[in-house]
Amino acid sequence: MTLITYRDAVRDALREEMHRDPRVFIMGEEVGVWGGSYAVTQNMLREFGDKRVRDTPIAEGIIVGAGIGAAMGGLRPVCELMTVNFGLLASDMLINHAAKLHYMFAGQVKVPLVVRAVGGSGRQLAATHSQSLEVLFAYIPGLKVVMPATPYDAKGLLKAAIRDDDPVLYIEHSLLYPIKGEVPTGDYLVPIGASDIKREGKDVTIIAWSRMVHVALQAAEILGREGISAEVVDLRTLRPLDMEPVIRSFMKTNHAIVVEEDWRTFGIGAEVAVQIYEQAFGYLDAPIVRCAGAEVPMPYAKNLEALAVPTAGDVVRAAKELIG
Amino acid sequence: MSAENHISRHEALGLHGEDVHELYYQMVLTRTVDDRLWNLNRQGKVLAFASCLGQEAAQVGSAYALAPDDWLAISYREHGVVIARGMSVRDIFAYAYHRDNDPNTRGRQIPGHYGSQKLHILTASSPVGTQLAHGVGSAWASVYEGKREATIIYFGDGATSTGDFHAAANFAAVHKLPVVFLCQNNEWAISVPNTLQYAVKHLTERAAGYGMMGTLVDGLDVIEVFGATRAALARAYSGEGPTFVEAKCKRLRSHTTEDDDRRYRRREDVEADRAHDPLANLEAYMKAASLWDEGVARQAGEKAAAEVEDATQYAEASPLPKPSETLTHIFAEVKTDAHQNDD
Ligand SMILES: Cc1ncc(C[n+]2csc(CCOP(=O)(O)OP(=O)(O)O)c2C)c(N)n1
Ligand SMILES: [Mg+2]
Numbered sequence: 001m002t003l004i005t006y007r008d009a010v011r012d013a014l015r016e017e018m019h020r021d022p023r024v025f026i027m028g029e030e031v032g033v034w035g036g037s038y039a040v041t042q043n044m045l046r047e048f049g050d051k052r053v054r055d056t057p058i059a060e061g062i063i064v065g066a067g068i069g070a071a072m073g074g075l076r077p078v079c080e081l082m083t084v085n086f087g088l089l090a091s092d093m094l095i096n097h098a099a100k101l102h103y104m105f106a107g108q109v110k111v112p113l114v115v116r117a118v119g120g121s122g123r124q125l126a127a128t129h130s131q132s133l134e135v136l137f138a139y140i141p142g143l144k145v146v147m148p149a150t151p152y153d154a155k156g157l158l159k160a161a162i163r164d165d166d167p168v169l170y171i172e173h174s175l176l177y178p179i180k181g182e183v184p185t186g187d188y189l190v191p192i193g194a195s196d197i198k199r200e201g202k203d204v205t206i207i208a209w210s211r212m213v214h215v216a217l218q219a220a221e222i223l224g225r226e227g228i229s230a231e232v233v234d235l236r237t238l239r240p241l242d243m244e245p246v247i248r249s250f251m252k253t254n255h256a257i258v259v260e261e262d263w264r265t266f267g268i269g270a271e272v273a274v275q276i277y278e279q280a281f282g283y284l285d286a287p288i289v290r291c292a293g294a295e296v297p298m299p300y301a302k303n304l305e306a307l308a309v310p311t312a313g314d315v316v317r318a319a320k321e322l323i324g
Numbered sequence: 325m326s327a328e329n330h331i332s333r334h335e336a337l338g339l340h341g342e343d344v345h346e347l348y349y350q351m352v353l354t355r356t357v358d359d360r361l362w363n364l365n366r367q368g369k370v371l372a373f374a375s376c377l378g379q380e381a382a383q384v385g386s387a388y389a390l391a392p393d394d395w396l397a398i399s400y401r402e403h404g405v406v407i408a409r410g411m412s413v414r415d416i417f418a419y420a421y422h423r424d425n426d427p428n429t430r431g432r433q434i435p436g437h438y439g440s441q442k443l444h445i446l447t448a449s450s451p452v453g454t455q456l457a458h459g460v461g462s463a464w465a466s467v468y469e470g471k472r473e474a475t476i477i478y479f480g481d482g483a484t485s486t487g488d489f490h491a492a493a494n495f496a497a498v499h500k501l502p503v504v505f506l507c508q509n510n511e512w513a514i515s516v517p518n519t520l521q522y523a524v525k526h527l528t529e530r531a532a533g534y535g536m537m538g539t540l541v542d543g544l545d546v547i548e549v550f551g552a553t554r555a556a557l558a559r560a561y562s563g564e565g566p567t568f569v570e571a572k573c574k575r576l577r578s579h580t581t582e583d584d585d586r587r588y589r590r591r592e593d594v595e596a597d598r599a600h601d602p603l604a605n606l607e608a609y610m611k612a613a614s615l616w617d618e619g620v621a622r623q624a625g626e627k628a629a630a631e632v633e634d635a636t637q638y639a640e641a642s643p644l645p646k647p648s649e650t651l652t653h654i655f656a657e658v659k660t661d662a663h664q665n666d667d
Binding site for chain 2: 023025051054056057059061062064065066067068069070071072073074075077092093096097101102103104105106107108109110112141142144164165166240
């Protein structure tokens with residue numbers, strides 16, 4: 001095991017996969033000399049050359065669209081979008097094409113494409129650069145959506161995504177890049193479509209993904225000191241959504257809180273909650289609680305931005321009310 | 325043009341009399357297929373599809389120039405392209421009837437959106453212009469793997485207004501990709517005339533703006549289309565980058581079976597357009613080049629009619645897609661139980 005940052009975990013996954021498989025290449029805006037807008041591809045141009053680390057013109061639709069064509073042509077492109085917000089400019093390519101071609105052409109073609117993008121808020125980048133848009137893409141059958149919370153998962157899931165034969169949208173959180181965690185020294189994969197228990201507990205199940213896993217863990221720590229034992233489930237993948245560990249946990253705790261950075265209405269928490277209702281109604285001791293983003297285009301001012309995103313304090317308060 | 329000129333045109337391109345006969349047959353077949361599909365639509369047997377009547381020369385002539393390894397990114401109107409590429413008429417009809425034995429999409433797409441890995445036909449796009457992005461990506465893959473392959477991208481005049489067109493043209497030019505942008509300018513985008521799509525005289529004027537070569541051709545002339553496409557392919561193979569080919573042609577029917585062009589076109593104009601018939605054009609060429617006799621025409625017509633009749637019966641007798649397969653191929657591999665890997 002070595003202790004590395006989330007950023008290094010993503011980069012190591014890319015580098016290892018590029019060394020393993022010559023068909024893997026990177027394209028996107030600023031990925032070359034600049035090294036990626038969040039420094040993920042730093043030094044990779046020097047290591048792999050400009051055939052495999054390719055700066056493109058500024059056109060998200062073509063980055064993903066050409067990625068689709070290259071993937072159908074037998075390559076394994078990793079396309080980088082500077083942020084998931086700009087992914088909206090490529091949403092036709094992701095939703096109307098990448099997600100559907102394998103199905104519409106009856107399995108004839110595969111689209112082994114990875115689209116990496118940064119999502120989430122917390123850097124005072126305001127409304128058009130701070131969104132959690134995962135629900136838009138997780139809604140689409142045929143598209144896999146992965147959102148790692150730790151360096152271990154970031155590396156293992158990205159390697160799995162690159163080896164996966166389906167299109168995968170891999171969303172990183174900008175505030176997670178500096179966090180550190182243990183990763184194995186050798187090659188390993190984290191399966192796509194498998195949720196993970198990040199902390200065991202017995203009184204309440206807290207469900208989260210991406211950065212909110214850390215908020216949930218922080219809350220669980222505080223609750224633990226106050227005698228409430230919280231179990232934290234990290235969804236890791238939003239489609240395919242693995243509810244089994246959530247349901248198993250809920251059957252034990254009979255209480256659930258979903259912590260989500262995205263907006264509450266129509267958000268992922270709504271889906272998670274309804275699946276718990278459907279699959280474990282008899283185990284319900286209280287309504288499921290959502291700690292979600294405020295329904296507002298993200299404000300710029302630091303104090304206002306902080307108010308728009310769930311905090312550990314919000315989760316602790318919710319848990320205490322719930323367990324009461 | 326004199327007969328001498330005609331002869332020198334196909335021979336100058338290295339085409340033999342047999343090639344011209346083959347081009348003629350493929351165009352006749354395309355038209356026969358198109359006519360039959362249109363009639364079947366009116367009988368309620370085949371749902372919405374886009375006719376390529378009037379565009380046979382642009383389609384067959386360009387596809388005929390391709391090498392087997394080249395790739396095609398197409399739109400929804402390219403029946404002549406897939407015929408020239410070698411798709412069987414049976415497969416075309418099994419698709420139109422959305423049957424289980426259709427190798428294209430097996431009941432999963434609207435008729436006419438062909439896709440065949442075997443024939444190197446990428447998945448046809450229905451959102452206008454999107455195949456341009458896929459096509460440049462396919463060309464990228466060829467270059468990346470050091471293969472001597474080009475990708476030809478088919479699209480209409482309307483598609484040149486999209487962001488994808490601009491982005492793809494620029495991307496291909498910047499990276500010098502082996503792409504042939506083949507625009508079939510049929511003067512219409514549904515009911516909108518091309519005067520409302522662009523303000524230049526010819527779309528080829530735009531090519532310079534991307535730093536690529538532009539070639540304007542008479543899309544009613546199959547030999548000319550063939551020649552321009554082959555020259556563009558030669559540039560592509562030798563690393564000179566993309567070429568924009570504009571083939572001016574006519575759309576001789578409504579946009580699709582679901583459209584009625586009487587709402588926006590004067591009948592005299594439609595009648596006048598009918599005089600611009602690529603098949604009649606080729607017939608005249610063949611006569612002048614002494615490649616024509618009534619037997620050729622009759623044989624081609626009979627053979628095409630027989631193929632289409634056979635394919636219609638084949639499709640009618642074929643089974644519908646199995647309901648049990650409705651949910652197959654959503655993902656490439658079916659994950660059974662993620663937790664088995666985990667423990
Ligand atoms: C992105 C998108 N916008 C609108 C449409 C509706 N639409 C279908 S065909 C068409 C016209 C396309 O014209 P052109 O590119 O000239 O091709 P043609 O149909 O003439 O072959 C339009 C607007 C669409 N399919 N996709
Ligand atoms: Mg048109």
